[in-house]
Amino acid sequence: MIQTTVHFLALLEFMETDTVAIIGPQSSVMAHVLSHLANELHVPLLSFTALDPGLSPLQYPFFVQTAPNDKFQMIAIAEMVSYFGWAEVIVVFSDDDQNRNGIIMLDDKLAERRCRISYKATLPPDPMAKRSDVLKELAKIQMMESRVIVLNTFSKTGLLVFEVAKSLGMMEKGYVWIASTWLSTVLDSTSPLKPETANSIRGVLTLRPHTPDSKRKRDFISRWNQLSNGSIGLNPYGLFAYDTVWMIARAVKLLFDQGSTISFSNDERLISLTGMDLNLSALSIFDGGKQLLKNVIETKMTGLTGPVQFNQDRFLINPSYDIINTVETGYRQVGYWSNHSGLSIVPPETLYGKKPNRSSSNQHLDSVVWPGGETIKPRGWVFPNNGRELRIVVPNRVSYRDFVSVVNGTNKVQGYCIDVFLAAIKLMPYAVPYRFIPFGNGHENPSYYELVSKIAAGVFDGAVGDIAIVTDRTRIVDFTQPYIESGLVVVAPVKKISSNPWSFSRPFTPLMWAVTAVFFLIVGSVVWVLEHRINDEFRGSPRQQFVTILTFSFSTMFFSHRENTVSTLGRLVLIIWLFVVLIINSSYTASLTSILTVQQLSSPIKGIDTLISSSEPIGFQIGSFAERYLAEELGIPKSRLVQLGSPEDYAHALEKRQVAAIVDERPYVDLFLSDRCEFSIRGQEFSKRAWGFAFPRDSPLAIDMSTAILALSENGELQKIHDKWLSRSACSSEKSEDEAEQLDLQSFWGLFLICGIACILALLVYSLLMFRQYSRRSPEELDSTNRNNSFSARLRTCLSFIDGKVENSKSSSKRKRDSMHSDV
Numbered sequence: 161m162i163q164t165t166v167h168f169l170a171l172l173e174f175m176e177t178d179t180v181a182i183i184g185p186q187s188s189v190m191a192h193v194l195s196h197l198a199n200e201l202h203v204p205l206l207s208f209t210a211l212d213p214g215l216s217p218l219q220y221p222f223f224v225q226t227a228p229n230d231k232f233q234m235i236a237i238a239e240m241v242s243y244f245g246w247a248e249v250i251v252v253f254s255d256d257d258q259n260r261n262g263i264i265m266l267d268d269k270l271a272e273r274r275c276r277i278s279y280k281a282t283l284p285p286d287p288m289a290k291r292s293d294v295l296k297e298l299a300k301i302q303m304m305e306s307r308v309i310v311l312n313t314f315s316k317t318g319l320l321v322f323e324v325a326k327s328l329g330m331m332e333k334g335y336v337w338i339a340s341t342w343l344s345t346v347l348d349s350t351s352p353l354k355p356e357t358a359n360s361i362r363g364v365l366t367l368r369p370h371t372p373d374s375k376r377k378r379d380f381i382s383r384w385n386q387l388s389n390g391s392i393g394l395n396p397y398g399l400f401a402y403d404t405v406w407m408i409a410r411a412v413k414l415l416f417d418q419g420s421t422i423s424f425s426n427d428e429r430l431i432s433l434t435g436m437d438l439n440l441s442a443l444s445i446f447d448g449g450k451q452l453l454k455n456v457i458e459t460k461m462t463g464l465t466g467p468v469q470f471n472q473d474r475f476l477i478n479p480s481y482d483i484i485n486t487v488e489t490g491y492r493q494v495g496y497w498s499n500h501s502g503l504s505i506v507p508p509e510t511l512y513g514k515k516p517n518r519s520s521s522n523q524h525l526d527s528v529v530w531p532g533g534e535t536i537k538p539r540g541w542v543f544p545n546n547g548r549e550l551r552i553v554v555p556n557r558v559s560y561r562d563f564v565s566v567v568n569g570t571n572k573v574q575g576y577c578i579d580v581f582l583a584a585i586k587l588m589p590y591a592v593p594y595r596f597i598p599f600g601n602g603h604e605n606p607s608y609y610e611l612v613s614k615i616a617a618g619v620f621d622g623a624v625g626d627i628a629i630v631t632d633r634t635r636i637v638d639f640t641q642p643y644i645e646s647g648l649v650v651v652a653p654v655k656k657i658s659s660n661p662w663s664f665s666r667p668f669t670p671l672m673w674a675v676t677a678v679f680f681l682i683v684g685s686v687v688w689v690l691e692h693r694i695n696d697e698f699r700g701s702p703r704q705q706f707v708t709i710l711t712f713s714f715s716t717m718f719f720s721h722r723e724n725t726v727s728t729l730g731r732l733v734l735i736i737w738l739f740v741v742l743i744i745n746s747s748y749t750a751s752l753t754s755i756l757t758v759q760q761l762s763s764p765i766k767g768i769d770t771l772i773s774s775s776e777p778i779g780f781q782i783g784s785f786a787e788r789y790l791a792e793e794l795g796i797p798k799s800r801l802v803q804l805g806s807p808e809d810y811a812h813a814l815e816k817r818q819v820a821a822i823v824d825e826r827p828y829v830d831l832f833l834s835d836r837c838e839f840s841i842r843g844q845e846f847s848k849r850a851w852g853f854a855f856p857r858d859s860p861l862a863i864d865m866s867t868a869i870l871a872l873s874e875n876g877e878l879q880k881i882h883d884k885w886l887s888r889s890a891c892s893s894e895k896s897e898d899e900a901e902q903l904d905l906q907s908f909w910g911l912f913l914i915c916g917i918a919c920i921l922a923l924l925v926y927s928l929l930m931f932r933q934y935s936r937r938s939p940e941e942l943d944s945t946n947r948n949n950s951f952s953a954r955l956r957t958c959l960s961f962i963d964g965k966v967e968n969s970k971s972s973s974k975r976k977r978d979s980m981h982s983d984v
Contacts, residue, residue, distance in 0.1 A: 178424050179203055180446055181408050183401075188212035188258035195220035202449025204456055206408060208400040214261040217474040222449070224456055224470075226407060227400040228369055228479035230262045230340075236367055236481050236497040237310060237338055238269035243503055243523055246336070246540035247858040248278040248306040252297065252321060254313040256285045262312050262340070276858065278306045283321075286314040294324045302328060308336040308540045315346050319357060326360040333532030336540060337364040344368030344484055347491055348395035361486045363531035369396040370480040370496060372466040372509045380464055396465070403463035411455035415448055423447045466509070480508040487529050495525035541860050542590075549593040550861075553620040554578070555611060555627075556600035559781070559806040560828050562885050563626045566598045573598065576885035580643050581624045581853060583877055584868035592861075596624070604805055605783035612637055615854055622861065623854040628825065630785050630849065638857055641866035642850030643878060648786055649829050652765035652821040653814050654840040667751035669904040676744065679912060683737045684713025686919045690730040690926055697724065716741055729922040736918045740911045751903055765821050767843020772796065776820030779804045779813050786823050789847060807832050814839060825849065831886060 182198065182205045185191055191210035198205040199222050208227040213234070215223055241249055251266065253259040267277050281297040283289045298321070301309065309330075311318055318339060325331055343366040347353070371377065377399070384394045424444035446452070461468050469477045480498035484491045498508035500516055503523040530538055543550070554573045556566045564575035573596045585592055597620065600606030608627060614620055616636035628646060629639045665673070688709050692698040698708055716738060725731045765771065771778055772794055779802045780786040787803075790796045802819050804810055810832055813819045824832075826845060833839060855862040872878040905912075 178422075178444055178446075180412065180422060180448070180452065181206065183207070183404055183408065185210060187256070188215065188261075189256060191215055191223065192257060195223040198222040200445070201443060202446045202453075204408070204411075204449065204453045206404050206456070208397055208404050210258065212258040212261050213265045214257060222453055224453075224474065225476075226404040226468075227397060227476070228481075229475055230258065231265050232475075232479040232499055233340055233367055233481065234262055234266040235269050235499070236483075237266060237340070238273055238275065239497065239502055239523070240338065240365065240483070240525075241270060241275055241308065242273040243520075243525065244336075244537055244540070246306075246308045247275055247860060248541065249275065249308040249310050249338075250279045250281065250301055250304065250306050251277050251310045251312065252281040252283065252301075253311075254284070254286050254289065254317055255282045259312050259314075266310065266312075274858070279304055283313065283317055286317045289313075289317040289320060291320060291324060294321050295328075298324055298328055298330060302330060305541050305543065307334050307538060307542055308338070310338045310340075311343075312340045313342060315342050318342050319346070319360075322360040322364070323356075331360060331363065331531045333530075333534050334538050334542060335363075335531045336538050337531060339364055339366040341367050341369060341481075343486075344482070345395045345397065347484070347486070349393045351390075351393050352490075358486075358488075358490075362488060363529055363533070364486045365494075365528065366484050366486070367481040367497070368484055369400070369465075370482050370498070370508060371396050371399055371464065372507065374464075374466070377464050399464040403461075403465050403468055406461070406463060407456060407459050407468065410459065410461065411452055414455045415452050418451065420448045420451060478508065478512060483525065485528050492529075493526075494528055539860070543593065549595045550621040551619075552581075552594045552596050553599045553611060553614065553623045554596045555606050555608065555623075555625040555783075556598040556602050557605050557626075558600075558603065559605060560626075560831055562831060563827070564624070566602070571596070571598065576881060577625050577643075577851070579881045579885070580869070580872070580878065583872055583881065584865055587868040587871050588864055594622075605781065607783050608785065609633075609788075612854055615856055618856070621856070622859075626825075626827070626851055627854055628785050628849045629852050633854070636857065637854045638859055638862040639852035639854055640862050641869045642852045643869050643872075644827060644851050644882070646825045646827055646849040646851055647845040648768075648789065648823055648847040648849070649826050649845050650765060650768055650771060650821050650823055650842045651810070651814070651829055651832070651839050652842045653838060654842075663755060664752060666755050667748050667903055669902045672903060672905050672908070675905055675912060679737075679740075679915065680713040680717070681709075682919060683716070683733065683915070684709045686733055686923060687712065687725065687730050690727050690733065690922060691725055694726055717745070729926055733918055733922050736915050740915050743911060744908065747903055747907075765842045768794070768823070768846050769843070771821055771823070774820065775800070777802050777818065779810065779819035779822035781805075781824050781828065784824060786825070790823060793847075807836075811836060811839070827851075827886070 179201075180203065182194070182203060184205075184207055185194060186207075186209045188210045191205070191207055191212065192215070194205055195215065197203075199220060203222060205220075205223045206226050207223070208225075211225055211227060211230045211233075213229055213231040215225065217223070249270065251263050253263050263277070263280065270276055279301065281301060283293055283297065294317075311321055313321070322331070322337075325337075331337070339361075343361065343364065345368075347366075348368070352358075380399075380402070381394055384398075425447055426444055457470050457474065459468055459470065467477065471477050478498065478500060480496060480500075482493055483495045483497060483503075485494045495503055495505045496508050497503055498511070500508060501511045501514075501522070502518045503525055504511065505524050505526055527535055528537070529535060554564060554566070557564055562576060564573065564577040566573050578596075585594075599611050599614075611623055611625075612627070612633045613636065615623055623637075627633075627639075629642060633639075668676070688698050688705065692705065698705065716734070725734050777800050778790065778796065780790065782803050782805050787798075787801055790801060791798050802813065804813055804819075804822065810822055814822065815838075821842065829841060833841070853862075853865060855865075869878070872881075
């Protein structure tokens with residue numbers, strides 16, 4: 161603080177000599193103070209190191225940052241954390257304006273990517289931090305879960321942090337360290353590093369402001385090295401300093417070219433401030449300050465750092481960083497970050513001409529050597545090294561104890577859900593210390609909403625049990641991969657349907673019977689039309705022909721028709737119809753067999769829609785989400801809902817008609833119905849759900865447990881556990897009335913359509929042939945028709961022609977052969 165005050169007084173004394181612009185200061189603390197003064201005196205204040213995100217051009221219009229604002233550095237770090245898949249980070253920073261505001265920005269940018277800062281370790285400002293301060297904070301961090309640490313400070317404190325971290329074993333396998341640009345500045349400015357320093361920072365990721373390669377830049381660095389004899393390296397901020405000088409020089413030259421002169425005027429407010437130790441009356445306002453600031457902001461040039469230009473927010477265009485990985489031999493570059501394209505392994509300037517693509521599939525970095533020499537990405541977290549076991553809460557159920565229960569008189573838990581959890585724990589790639597904590601009074605099932613809320617509040621570290629994954633719960637906790645499917649179903653009493661004399665009619669619906677009968681008549685009529693002129697078996701008196709149509713039609717049902725078809729069209733129609741009859745017969749036989757051999761069950765409750773439209777009471781299990789779903793989602797009045805606590809309560813309430821039906825989750829219902837055949841599931845399963853284990857939001861344990869559950873499903877172990885606890889079904893041979901559905905027209909309309917089209921086409925072709933034959937009659941027949949020119953006479957002639965007998969060539973040949981044999 162004293163040093164800052166001395167610097168301020170020295171600068172104030174300097175500004176008494178009429179100043180047109182200021183380059184500096186180095187710290188954001190001084191920048192905040194001087195920016196107020198620059199605003200009053202209209203003196204542009206340019207800085208390439210005071211990059212605090214809190215220095216807004218709206219608040220400080222005469223302050224200009226000539227290097228990338230720390231806002232972009234924090235965005236780059238947040239995108240790196242997201243790229244590697246870490247959910248939580250710990251930040252260590254110096255308690256000053258620039259570093260503090262940088263961490264605030266980092267917190268915001270991490271939150272946008274569903275990451276967060278789990279702990280903030282604050283150190284005294286850079287010159288004041290002591291080893292004891294660092295040791296105290298790192299000792300706390302060492303006991304925490306997260307192993308991703310972001311260090312945002314300055315060089316002196318930063319190197320001290322790494323030195324202490326090395327001594328505590330925090331630069332070994334499993335840790336991740338990301339340092340802000342201060343570390344790259346040390347690497348560029350100091351070469352070579354002391355061996356102990358190089359050893360303490362090995363495996364760290366750091367950022368460096370990116371400056372495109374150019375001949376001008378290489379020549380400048382060469383001249384710098386010659387002048388300094390290589391004793392002092394040149395970091396990017398030195399290049400920004402060089403460009404800043406040229407920026408203000410070009411702006412002043414432009415000011416003169418615009419016809420302005422350097423002039424100052426006194427401020428009456430400053431003159432009136434007398435009697436103070438500060439000689440404020442000696443300060444003057446620069447008359448051309450606003451124009452000079454405008455010239456600076458409108459700068460367009462190419463400097464050592466590449467194109468220099470400001471956007472509308474007064475930030476340098478195209479901010480970008482090199483991503484550096486410190487290794488045993490020094491450091492290596494693993495990629496770049498730019499505000500244009502995010503993470504990449506090619507220089508950002510090569511991407512500026514392309515459309516921005518920030519999709520995750522387009523983000524790439526080279527391999528990284530992590531602390532401890534590891535090349536495999538660290539998991540980023542461990543169980544806290546504080547000796548505390550995970551507190552896993554287990555619902556203390558009093559019903560359906562096959563799923564989860566507490567053994568009476570002990571703290572031991574057992575059940576299907578417990579076995580799944582224990583099997584998944586064995587597949588975890590690391591040890592998981594835990595202890596089960598029962599939840600509930602042991603007299604009734606606990607509230608699962610209350611149980612989940614306690615996980616979100618941090619009372620427990622996870623929950624194992626029959627916990628349904630529902631929307632409002634996923635907003636406060638994370639669930640694992642489901643280990644069993646679930647969903648709500650309706651259970652109601654059923655009665656057995658006894659056989660009756662008319663059971664033979666039940667396989668088909670009335671509409672199906674009617675359509676089938678109609679088609680028998682249609683096909684019989686079509687075949688008669690196609691055959692009666694050439695086939696003696698389809699001729700005779702009208703009464704005989706009508707009887708022939710009926711007997712032929714219905715005898716095809718049993719493939720026992722006596723009449724032979726002679727015409728090609730008649731045979732085609734008959735073949736298609738016999739195929740349809742074969743399918744219908746087979747389906748009828750199978751359905752009738754099922755009806756007569758399988759016990760049928762009936763109930764007035766057909767499903768959830770029946771319950772909604774009625775006013776009957778509905779039962780639900782205490783603690784289940786079914787109550788809230790029925791009341792809030794389906795709009796059923798709570799006065800109709802009845803709490804039930806056990807399978808025995810279910811059976812008693814249904815038998816005594818205290819409830820019309822019960823709505824519960826499918827796994828419970830399957831267990832309930834395994835030995836209670838007088839009840840049945842009615843309708844379809846609705847409100848699809850599943851069960852999973854619950855953990856706090858963003859807990860990495862949920863991801864690893866999900867992977868383990870998937871492995872259990874793939875290797876068959878999950879099914880074995882299910883069979884051990886839940887595979888019991890004594891009523892599997894019974895079906896409800898709804899399950900033995902009648903066969904309706906929907907199942908056969910395609911067959912009827914094909915047959916109908918065949919009949920129509922056959923009649924159409926037959927009609928064309930008849931018209932052709934009618935038009936080719938003999939001259940004698942035509943003269944006879946012309947003599948009787950009335951319509952009725954012509955109609956009788958046409959009908960007589962259609963009904964007339966036509967001798968079939970095959971039939972004639974057969975009769976001739978029969979006649980010859982008889983003569984012999």
